Amino acid sequence: MSDRVKTITMDIVEAVRDVMRKHDVTFAEYRAGVGHLIKTQEAKEIPLLLDVFLNSTVVEIENRQRDGSKAAIQGPYFREGAPRVNDSLAIRPEDEDQPRMVMRGRVTDLGGSPVADAVIDVWHSTPEGRYSGVHGNIPIEYYRGKITTDENGRYECRSILPVPYQIPNQGPTGELLEKHMGGHSWRPAHIHYWVHAEGMRDLISQAYFEGDKYIEDDSCNGGGTEFMVPEAYEDGVRVMEVDFRLDPAAVRAEAAE
Numbered sequence: 001m002s003d004r005v006k007t008i009t010m011d012i013v014e015a016v017r018d019v020m021r022k023h024d025v026t027f028a029e030y031r032a033g034v035g036h037l038i039k040t041q042e043a044k045e046i047p048l049l050l051d052v053f054l055n056s057t058v059v060e061i062e063n064r065q066r067d068g069s070k071a072a073i074q075g076p077y078f079r080e081g082a083p084r085v086n087d088s089l090a091i092r093p094e095d096e097d098q099p100r101m102v103m104r105g106r107v108t109d110l111g112g113s114p115v116a117d118a119v120i121d122v123w124h125s126t127p128e129g130r131y132s133g134v135h136g137n138i139p140i141e142y143y144r145g146k147i148t149t150d151e152n153g154r155y156e157c158r159s160i161l162p163v164p165y166q167i168p169n170q171g172p173t174g175e176l177l178e179k180h181m182g183g184h185s186w187r188p189a190h191i192h193y194w195v196h197a198e199g200m201r202d203l204i205s206q207a208y209f210e211g212d213k214y215i216e217d218d219s220c221n222g223g224g225t226e227f228m229v230p231e232a233y234e235d236g237v238r239v240m241e242v243d244f245r246l247d248p249a250a251v252r253a254e255a256a257e
């Protein structure tokens with residue numbers, strides 16, 4: 001038996017009971033809630049439902065233990081096996097005329113020293129708001145890649161601009177968000193990053209485009225504004241300058257004890 005599982009489970013149950021008492025929840029409403037959860041399970045959307053409401057809270061708790069750059073939600077569209085890239089992600093022939101961006105910045109430790117040979121997994125949406133390796137048989141090499149930092153901890157890689165997109169909204173989770181809660185299922189445009197470096201704590205984060213739609217009203221409560229990149233261009237190319245300060249891996253080991 002785990003005391004922690006028992007304690008947390010009973011705290012969850014007590015918190016839900018408090019909400020039911022606060023709102024005088026009726027038996028019919030209770031049954032409707034159970035029915036919605038059954039529909040969510042049948043649609044295999046339990047992970048989606050939980051991630052929409054609670055993933056960002058786990059990230060928030062984890063960030064209390066970070067002194068460097070803060071983490072954000074990973075989302076469901078990371079895929080293993082993205083190619084190593086140099087100066088550009090692969091761009092589909094039909095997207096050649098899309099607006100461009102350059103992702104660049106520096107990876108350092110907490111003291112500001114460069115972290116060379118850090119590998120940064122980046123992934124972002126197509127111009128239709130879809131992801132390669134996930135949606136519509138788009139080959140995995142597009143809009144994903146592993147970038148490596150140079151001896152000064154710098155990285156630079158080009159691609160096209162991602163766009164805002166809707167999380168899956170045709171099932172019970174979308175029904176809950178849109179029909180029953182009057183909300184929406186959109187996320188602001190963003191770039192996902194997963195930074196790995198030897199001896200350092202991994203960092204999963206996202207960068208956003210300042211002034212973009214849905215920044216203030218992200219359906220996934222996506223994870224903060226640390227990497228809200230101001231609008232700047234070089235030769236018509238949007239510059240996404242993002243620096244990562246990594247915590248040492250040892251901090252994680254201590255925290256886990």
Ligand SMILES: [Fe+2]
Pocket residue numbers: 075077125190192
């Ligand atoms: Fe995403």
